[in-house]
Amino acid sequence: MGAFMKLLLLAVCAIWVLPGLAMAGITRHYKFNIVMQNVTRLCQTKSIVTVNGQFPGPRIVAREGDRLLIKVVNKVKHNVTLHWHGVRQLRSGWADGPAYITQCPIQTGQSYVYNFSITGQRGTLFWHAHISWLRATLYGPIVILPKKHVPYPFPQPFKEIPIVFGEWWKADTEKIISQALQSGGTPNISDAFTINGLPGPSYNCSAKDTFKLKVKPGKTYLLRMVNAALNDELFFSIANHSLTVVETDAVYVKPIKTNVVLITPGQTTNVLLKAKSKVPTAIFAIAARPYATGPATFDNTTTIGILEYEQPSSSKIKNRKFPLLKPVLPRFNDTKFSMKFSSKIRSLASAKFPANVPKKVNRRFFFTVGLGLSQCLKNQTCQGPNNTRLAASINNVSFVQPNIALLQAHFFKKSKGVYTTDFPTNPPFKFNYTGTPPKNLLVNSGTKVVVLPFKTNVELVMQDTSIFGAESHPLHLHGFNFFVVGQGIGNFNPKKDRAKFNLVDPAERNTVGVPSGGWVAIRFLADNPGVWFMHCHLEVHTSWGLKMAWIVKDGKRPRQKLPPPPSDLPKC
Ligand code: C2O
8 A cells, every 4th residue: 555545544543533532432430439427417416328428419411422430439338229210221221220030139248339321311310229219318410511512402501400309218118118017017218309419498397407499590500300319200480480491301392482391200390480571579489299199198298499690799689588478389189280391291202312203003002000909918917908918010010029139039040939920911900990899909919020122112001099099100111212102191092092192203301100090001111131110209109119120131143142140240
């Protein structure tokens, strides 16, 4: 080759390869020490499990395409795992985190490095503990910025602010759930909701623990909202300000202008907040309180933060006390609002951000989700109806947690005695799911999974059962985004309802509310080999068994197979 040709080749390489390398993203290292920390809320000091002593936990910031290496060192007496909620974990299922599903817990004194890349996602997600009820205090936001020099599909905000909702108990949440599981009754409800860890002035002895957002007039703010509460869907609003939803579950959406946002546990929502152009003589409540439909009592309180405007330094009214204006939130059981709001969420479905909805379906599933009962152990008294235990199920199977991780059992082909592959495709018996409950309310229990060949196009209809009264269930699927192609009230009617599915611009997300007394239909392409948990993100229902797992087999090509586990994968 001549010198000139060599030079030319080099130049061509520089043009093509270098930008490619720059696009690949960087590796970001985090160290998460799980430690106890004293935290005072509502005039009570409590020792809680935290990451690095922080509550809420540290924020993870990355760009699309980056690799994250998060070293978790467990220095508390509890077993711990962490989950990166909504991260697709393409061929990195070993880093997903749900205890006994993809890994054994990290035991006291041990550590594990969660190693995964963020591929094809940008927006807000969050991380949380995924064992027992430890996520009550172990959670924090994940901010995924677009690749360098790639703008948002909406006006660049002046500032970005995470708004993470949580739920606070005065008592030890690990004791609360273990006692409830022993007695078969309902666990105690929380004492407060929090915004970025702060309950705010509507609770006794809490005014000093109030989240404050100071804004400049005329500027636009991006609120990165996360519902990390354990058991409550939340309505959110800011007095006298409208919001524009631009992203849900780390997927851009067609902008929606609204005064109220509904956000279920497990969901994340980015909204633009445009500050008024003139400095007002008021301060504004940022408020959230539950949307609750079930039969159980719930924490019917409101958490409040404060939005205030920066006064110009020349202002004479600087130190005046302004009135606090409060927003109007929907009624606690406003299912109409809930369904209307979720139906407004639509994918951008643009050339840059297409909605790749599976048009053809290889396998159809119909799952009932809801509560039921299980038998009291011999010689025990139980607190459920007629001396039973409260339970929850999918297709009447209440999931039993195995003793080793399903993913290990699957990968090393040692499923015997760990799980069976006979999870029902349809409910075991038909009844009027949203009408009179059947006589026998007992659930079956077992560790059952569905096995899917690589690249199966799945359609799943989830139907609420009104066995103890209709109830909304925010269902979360690990390892995938799915498209919400339809929803409705009453029982799903395959002929009538399927004809109305939206295959053009449905919402693409990882958590969806199964409407109270209704159904929701989702579709996804099973292109990620591994074991993927699916469960209600109301933690109390997960504890009662409203969970199952999908096994997606390897594809034929090397890049379609799950690699072997990392050497530090915890042992059971
Ligand atoms: Cu955010 Cu399996 O959960």
